[in-house]
Amino acid sequence: MMRGVGAHEVIIESPRHVVSTAELSEEQLREVLWVYRDRLVDLKKDPRLVYGMIFKNVGSEAGATLEHSHSQLIVMPVVPINVWEEMTGSLEFYNFRGRCIYCDMIQQELASEKRIVLDTPGFVAFCPFASRFPFETWVLPKVHSSHYENIQKNGVDDLAGVLRQVIAKIEAALDQPAYNYIIHTAPFDTQEIAHYHWHIEITPSLTRAAGFEWGTGFYINPVPPEEAAAFMREVEVETLESQDIPARGAG
Amino acid sequence: MMRGVGAHEVIIESPRHVVSTAELSEEQLREVLWVYRDRLVDLKKDPRLVYGMIFKNVGSEAGATLEHSHSQLIVMPVVPINVWEEMTGSLEFYNFRGRCIYCDMIQQELASEKRIVLDTPGFVAFCPFASRFPFETWVLPKVHSSHYENIQKNGVDDLAGVLRQVIAKIEAALDQPAYNYIIHTAPFDTQEIAHYHWHIEITPSLTRAAGFEWGTGFYINPVPPEEAAAFMREVEVETLESQDIPARGAG
Numbered sequence: 106m107m108r109g110v111g112a113h114e115v116i117i118e119s120p121r122h123v124v125s126t127a128e129l130s131e132e133q134l135r136e137v138l139w140v141y142r143d144r145l146v147d148l149k150k151d152p153r154l155v156y157g158m159i160f161k162n163v164g165s166e167a168g169a170t171l172e173h174s175h176s177q178l179i180v181m182p183v184v185p186i187n188v189w190e191e192m193t194g195s196l197e198f199y200n201f202r203g204r205c206i207y208c209d210m211i212q213q214e215l216a217s218e219k220r221i222v223l224d225t226p227g228f229v230a231f232c233p234f235a236s237r238f239p240f241e242t243w244v245l246p247k248v249h250s251s252h253y254e255n256i257q258k259n260g261v262d263d264l265a266g267v268l269r270q271v272i273a274k275i276e277a278a279l280d281q282p283a284y285n286y287i288i289h290t291a292p293f294d295t296q297e298i299a300h301y302h303w304h305i306e307i308t309p310s311l312t313r314a315a316g317f318e319w320g321t322g323f324y325i326n327p328v329p330p331e332e333a334a335a336f337m338r339e340v341e342v343e344t345l346e347s348q349d350i351p352a353r354g355a356g
Numbered sequence: 357m358m359r360g361v362g363a364h365e366v367i368i369e370s371p372r373h374v375v376s377t378a379e380l381s382e383e384q385l386r387e388v389l390w391v392y393r394d395r396l397v398d399l400k401k402d403p404r405l406v407y408g409m410i411f412k413n414v415g416s417e418a419g420a421t422l423e424h425s426h427s428q429l430i431v432m433p434v435v436p437i438n439v440w441e442e443m444t445g446s447l448e449f450y451n452f453r454g455r456c457i458y459c460d461m462i463q464q465e466l467a468s469e470k471r472i473v474l475d476t477p478g479f480v481a482f483c484p485f486a487s488r489f490p491f492e493t494w495v496l497p498k499v500h501s502s503h504y505e506n507i508q509k510n511g512v513d514d515l516a517g518v519l520r521q522v523i524a525k526i527e528a529a530l531d532q533p534a535y536n537y538i539i540h541t542a543p544f545d546t547q548e549i550a551h552y553h554w555h556i557e558i559t560p561s562l563t564r565a566a567g568f569e570w571g572t573g574f575y576i577n578p579v580p581p582e583e584a585a586a587f588m589r590e591v592e593v594e595t596l597e598s599q600d601i602p603a604r605g606a607g
Contacts (some may be wrong), residue, residue: 179568187572188572316419316538
């Protein structure tokens with residue numbers, strides 16, 4: 106039986122009224138990434154809690170009900186079904202091939218190059234093969250790790266730059282769309298595991314799930330990932346180190 | 357390997373510019389229900405096609421891109437993942453209990469009464485236990501049948517009244533919300549099967565899937581199905597037999 110315990114935390118990302126991750130400086134975003142880690146590390150001490158889902162909704166089309174830039178952490182006494190499917194799917198692949206499917210994807214995407222959005226020493230961002238949504242972009246650490254909360258300091262430093270730049274590219278390419286990002290990470294009650302690889306999935310809200318998608322579980326995506334990635338590679342965005350950036354929203 | 361064959365048909369439901377099923381007369385809706393059946397019967401003759409998904413999107417929040425009342429039929433060379441999950445889940449239940457899970461649900465819902473929206477000799481409409489969406493309503497034939505296209509004349513006659521009334525109740529209760537309905541039916545390449553039961557799922561678009569729903573596969577529903585059903589039972593709607601109904605939309 107499942108007990109009705111859990112936690113829901115809202116992470117306010119800036120004292121200024123900004124609405125998107127792209128308006129945070131890298132310094133601020135590093136702080137946000139540390140908060141994600143610290144809260145997971147703290148909450149997983151409670152043995153009743155088995156999964157922490159970190160996500161961000163930006164814009165009403167992406168389900169946001171607050172404008173001020175924020176992320177959410179929902180911690181649950183059960184492994185969510187979508188996480189369970191990723192865990193079992195990747196385990197099946199591992200049992201069959203002896204390799205992490207995400208490590209394989211990183212290797213293949215880096216070799217083919219055509220879906221790559223950004224490539225840094227620590228992270229790679231690409232539009233996944235058979236993306237469900239236009240401009241869907243995944244960010245993965247190159248070194249295998251199953252749990253986001255095991256990230257190290259140089260990982261946070263690198264990820265802040267990558268995540269900010271990818272979102273800025275999406276915003277420049279699509280004129281500030283609503284979007285979600287979700288951290289996909291392993292359940293609390295597992296040690297580092299060989300078959301799962303934490304990552305961030307960023308999905309702009311351009312299309313809307315309708316009867317076909319709800320009925321089938323298939324997604325109609327009018328933009329091939331190769332085209333989305335090529336477009337985003339071309340878009341130039343500035344790197345913001347300082348906090349002195351103008352806010353897009355109200356003062 | 358899957359071949360890229362299939363069909364996409366748009367079923368225009370009325371020569372008048374109406375926007376919802378509730379604005380069709382029962383006579384018109386019966387014609388629509390016959391078209392669904394006839395097109396499935398015709399398309400399943402093609403051995404390359406294995407599934408026909410019939411759905412309707414009403415309103416832009418439900419993904420409709422046309423206003424004029426229409427349904428869609430998409431026929432595919434593969435069983436969609438969501439259908440496959442329903443088929444295997446209901447088969448597991450059947451192997452365990454020896455009964456159709458949907459027949460069991462009908463019996464339990466009729467006995468408990470609290471989630472029932474409408475009960476006629478041939479069909480029952482209820483808000484399912486642990487509904488994903490507020491006012492989500494399912495319509496099921498009381499007599500077991502796995503394939504929608506095996507519906508008989510008295511079934512069509514009864515279903516037209518039930519479907520129109522349930523949608524009119526949803527529209528009256530929620531002030532003309534956007535909505536989807538989807539016919540859940542068995543794949544073409546099966547004969548009548550004991551473990552699956554065709555039905556229609558109607559989902560008003562009041563809430564929006566956001567980061568939490570995409571990440572977990574869990575749905576936050578602020579309206580208990582018992583409350584939604586009680587509300588809809590109270591709502592009175594007229595029965596329209598004639599085609600002389602005023603259209604809600606333009607001209």
